[in-house]
Amino acid sequence: MTDDMKFGLPGKLSLHVPEPEVRPGGKPDFSNVTIPKAGSVRRPEVDVDPETIRDLAFSIIRVLNREGEAVGPWAGTLTNEELMEGLKHMMLLRTFDSRMLMAQRQGKTSFYMQHLGEEAVSCAFRRALQPGDMNFPTYRQAGLLIAGGYPMVEMMNQIYSNDADPLKGRQLPIMYSAKDYGFFTISGNLATQYVQAVGWAMASAIKNDTKIAAGWIGDGSTAESDFHSALVFASTYRAPVILNVVNNQWAISTFQGVARGGSGTFAARGLGYGLPSLRVDGNDYLAVHAVAKWAAERARRNIGPTLIEYVTYRVGAHSTSDDPSAYRPKEESEAWPLGDPVIRLKNHLIRVGAWSEERHKQMEAEIRDTVVAAQKEAERHGTLHSGGRPSMRDMFEGVYAEMPPHLKRQRQQAGV
Amino acid sequence: MARMTMIEAIRSAIDVSMERDDNVVVFGEDVGYFGGVFRCTQGLQQKYGKTRCFDAPINESGIVGTAIGMAAYGLKPCIEIQFADYMYPAYDQLTQEAARLRYRSNGEFTCGMVVRMPTGGGIFGGQTHSQSPEALFTHVCGLQVVVPSNPYDAKGLLISSIENPDPVIFLEPKRLYNGPFDGHHDRPVTSWAGHPLGEVPAEHYSVPLGKAVVRRKGSAVTILAYGTMVHVAEATAEETGIDAEIIDLRTLMPLDLETIVESVKKTGRCMVVHEATLTSGFGGELAALVQEHCFYHLEAPVVRVAGWDTPYPHAQEWDYFPGPARVGQALREMMEA
Numbered sequence: 001m002t003d004d005m006k007f008g009l010p011g012k013l014s015l016h017v018p019e020p021e022v023r024p025g026g027k028p029d030f031s032n033v034t035i036p037k038a039g040s041v042r043r044p045e046v047d048v049d050p051e052t053i054r055d056l057a058f059s060i061i062r063v064l065n066r067e068g069e070a071v072g073p074w075a076g077t078l079t080n081e082e083l084m085e086g087l088k089h090m091m092l093l094r095t096f097d098s099r100m101l102m103a104q105r106q107g108k109t110s111f112y113m114q115h116l117g118e119e120a121v122s123c124a125f126r127r128a129l130q131p132g133d134m135n136f137p138t139y140r141q142a143g144l145l146i147a148g149g150y151p152m153v154e155m156m157n158q159i160y161s162n163d164a165d166p167l168k169g170r171q172l173p174i175m176y177s178a179k180d181y182g183f184f185t186i187s188g189n190l191a192t193q194y195v196q197a198v199g200w201a202m203a204s205a206i207k208n209d210t211k212i213a214a215g216w217i218g219d220g221s222t223a224e225s226d227f228h229s230a231l232v233f234a235s236t237y238r239a240p241v242i243l244n245v246v247n248n249q250w251a252i253s254t255f256q257g258v259a260r261g262g263s264g265t266f267a268a269r270g271l272g273y274g275l276p277s278l279r280v281d282g283n284d285y286l287a288v289h290a291v292a293k294w295a296a297e298r299a300r301r302n303i304g305p306t307l308i309e310y311v312t313y314r315v316g317a318h319s320t321s322d323d324p325s326a327y328r329p330k331e332e333s334e335a336w337p338l339g340d341p342v343i344r345l346k347n348h349l350i351r352v353g354a355w356s357e358e359r360h361k362q363m364e365a366e367i368r369d370t371v372v373a374a375q376k377e378a379e380r381h382g383t384l385h386s387g388g389r390p391s392m393r394d395m396f397e398g399v400y401a402e403m404p405p406h407l408k409r410q411r412q413q414a415g416v
Numbered sequence: 417m418a419r420m421t422m423i424e425a426i427r428s429a430i431d432v433s434m435e436r437d438d439n440v441v442v443f444g445e446d447v448g449y450f451g452g453v454f455r456c457t458q459g460l461q462q463k464y465g466k467t468r469c470f471d472a473p474i475n476e477s478g479i480v481g482t483a484i485g486m487a488a489y490g491l492k493p494c495i496e497i498q499f500a501d502y503m504y505p506a507y508d509q510l511t512q513e514a515a516r517l518r519y520r521s522n523g524e525f526t527c528g529m530v531v532r533m534p535t536g537g538g539i540f541g542g543q544t545h546s547q548s549p550e551a552l553f554t555h556v557c558g559l560q561v562v563v564p565s566n567p568y569d570a571k572g573l574l575i576s577s578i579e580n581p582d583p584v585i586f587l588e589p590k591r592l593y594n595g596p597f598d599g600h601h602d603r604p605v606t607s608w609a610g611h612p613l614g615e616v617p618a619e620h621y622s623v624p625l626g627k628a629v630v631r632r633k634g635s636a637v638t639i640l641a642y643g644t645m646v647h648v649a650e651a652t653a654e655e656t657g658i659d660a661e662i663i664d665l666r667t668l669m670p671l672d673l674e675t676i677v678e679s680v681k682k683t684g685r686c687m688v689v690h691e692a693t694l695t696s697g698f699g700g701e702l703a704a705l706v707q708e709h710c711f712y713h714l715e716a717p718v719v720r721v722a723g724w725d726t727p728y729p730h731a732q733e734w735d736y737f738p739g740p741a742r743v744g745q746a747l748r749e750m751m752e753a
Contacts, residue, residue, distance in 0.1 A: 014467070015467040017448075017466045017467060017470045017471075019449075019466070023449065110540035110730070111540065111542075161730055161731035165731070168731075169729060169730055169731025169732055170542075170543070170727070170729045170730060170731070170732075171542055171543070171730055172540075172541065172542030172543070172544065172545070172730050173730070175542070187544065188542060188543065188544035188545070189501070189502065189504075189544050190474055190502075191474075220473070220474045221474050223473030223474045223475040223478070224474055224475050224476075224505065225475060225477055225478075225505060226505070251445075251474060252445070252446050252450070252453065253446045253449060253450030253453075253471075254445065254446055254448075254450075254471045254474075258471050258472070258473050259473045259474065261473070321453070322453075326450060327449055327450045384540075384731065389731055390731050390732065392732055392735045394732070395724070395726055395729045395732040395735055395736060396724065396726060399725070399726050399727070406695065406725060407724075407725055407726070410694070410724050410725060414724065414735070
């Protein structure tokens, strides 16, 4: 019990302000993060009464153990071939990130956000969806695009705001939009789209369709009112939606305890709304996929929504505008007890004899070539400050379906 | 006197206020340990403790709502919304609650608080980190709206805002945080070090709300500006050689109409410049007031130069931004009228 948690007799009050365990200069400490053994959490039927699985909101579903084996009732949702493809997706995303981060440092774009350490969440989740399903992502789910087969060069064109940018230079880098790939236009504001995912899912139900939706949010943004709106509507209308919370421990400089408050976990937020709420090892590709598949089946069978908390760690900075060494120990990511998602999946595939260090090195080189080739192609179109750029006309278009007279006047005034 | 950036001046204003008044509390997203994403509250938590400067959950409605509760209790919250673009979830709390406590309770409950927010573009922030929503606040009865254009004013105005008994929306042009910006984005960045208004007293002082200031004396035309556009207007006057009188409004609500009217009656011409989108922007209000009060002195229609009526684009930032080229062209056309 810390000092400010000592309770006294009625009298002078004091304000409780939560603090993380350690700050820069301190020794990273995750001893308070309880990690259940892989395979130890049960797998209920998808039509289970949510009341009977409340404990799953406080545990962590894990499949890969320390030895790299896939164990327990959540194992076995993907073949080795599918897992090798999954490994490739994560490696592509990681390489893509490092190249784009460097491009930002070289002044080729204004801004970037990477996924380092969180690749499994969006890459594995994507495998549980079907064509027609729709994600309402945040800025840290580009794995949905990579694993969904979206052309990497298009992503780069968007990041560079060049003349081939599918969004005409209008949006901040990485705020992609790819409807055909089940990827809703990213707003840039927080939590606003979580409730829209519920609305999309309700629409599918209203139209007796078969599509489902997935909302995405970070730990910090669960504090926003829109998060709670989403849970109310999802619960009331039993919307066919998967409500994902990616708990990467840090909201810029603010540790997850500030958004979580007195609640034990983020998954526990779903309990008050009667939602089945699961907590999963976000760095375990197999576990993420298994839980996503479970939730997708609930949605597809019209049973209702599911809340999933992915426990992971943001290894990199929040964005290129952020410096995490100012608020957390540099060594913290290495102390993170759930390891690295790429290494864990790689070790598993080696363990089962489907992979080797040599093949891994070879794939690393291939991936690097693929990403560099895409980057060269994108840069042939241009980067933010050089080469082909979106036109000034593009700025005036798309505000409305049909340009109203006042905008036409302004466009003329601008001389385009 | 000390040399300060606008960030340091804002930090100094809060520091001085917290030192003088125990009731001043500071909170918002990332403002505690880290000191804010723009570092305006850096060091305040260490100095005053975490119950007077702390991180808030990411919930703008909650930040403003709790601040209203604290203000009604008797504290003086000086809160930060990380970007003005993030204030919309708090709009209900600001417009229907903070703005009206005094009126609807007949003074029984009041809401003396400051809501600071970085505003404006020029940093390639795209549509969710570049907006200028001042007109959404000037339209709300009960709110005061302040927009400083330099470190000296930022500190003095912020101290006045904190000491004001009613809610103040304090909009900080983020492109001015580290130096004056005249709209010439292709030229080297300048710092406040060489600017006279970067000289800021370390101690307490105030710049009154509701008082504009003439930044440049002139006789040919009056330019009404605030925030970043003050510097754009100054550069434009120099480059075009047009003898413009430039008024830095500093406070949009309450507005210093007297200074405006006096100037326009003298020059006979008036141009309003702002970065916010044109339609229903604050320039419309200014143009109407000038027309009402100076009609018989006007030699030309009042002209507005503003952001185009589109969301703030990323790649086309400098096509959108009303820089010296656009202001200059409008100025020349106006002088020919």
